[in-house]
Amino acid sequence: MFGTKGGREYLMTVRTTFENNREKYDEFLKIMKDFRANRIDHISVRSQVRTLFEGHEELIVGLNQFLPKRSMKSLGSFQRQDVTFADAIDYVFKVKARFEDDDRPYKSFLAILKMYTEYEKNHAELYDEICVIFRDQDDLREGFAQFLPR
Incomplete structure (x- = not known):
């Protein structure tokens, strides 16, 4: 290397x-x-x-x-589409369903989102933390990137 x-x-x-x-x-x-x-x-x-x-x-x-x-990949390099509030709700339910056998990743996901809104983390920090939680879930990582600003 x-x-x-x-x-x-x-x-x-x-x-x-x-x-x-x-x-x-x-x-x-x-x-x-x-x-x-x-x-x-x-x-x-x-x-x-x-x-x-x-x-x-x-x-x-x-x-x-x-x-x-x-x-x-930079945060803006994913194929972006216009997303709606309904898309965000669907994404959260998808995350919850994915981890129904072990809700710790889902709870961590929610906690990170809460910290982001309360402490104004930047988008790169937010995305990095989400990537750690969803390290084996490419679709969830890429799905989350759709909601970040360009």
């Missing part, structure tokens, strides 16, 4: 950035090892690295070149 010249340069940039905080660099390496070993998916990598590298947007963006193309 980081075997190319660009990959080695990226690793050196991360290492240099966190030369006074070796724990962050080590945590980054652990995340990438977990990804290479298929213990976590690209969505989890993006979410974990976004949190780990908070305040270092250039490192977050730089990582995109090493992740599968589908993980680099």
Whole structure:
């Protein structure tokens, strides 16, 4: 993954950035090892690295070149359609039905939406959190993206 010249340069940039905080660099390496070993998916990598590298947007963006193309979709890159309130209600019922055997993801989904409205999270943070909950549910992630502003 980081075997190319660009990959080695990226690793050196991360290492240099966190030369006074070796724990962050080590945590980054652990995340990438977990990804290479298929213990976590690209969505989890993006979410974990976004949190780990908070305040270092250039490192977050730089990582995109090493992740599968589908993980680099921006919020606006999904095929958008005009959505209605009825569409939103249908989506919520779809989420609830999907997790009827284990309602924890559904409750987490509702809690994230509530936090978003109360604390005014930005759309990228909201979407990243939704991606973590729906990590194995491509249709739910893409469906949710339809409701975000362009």
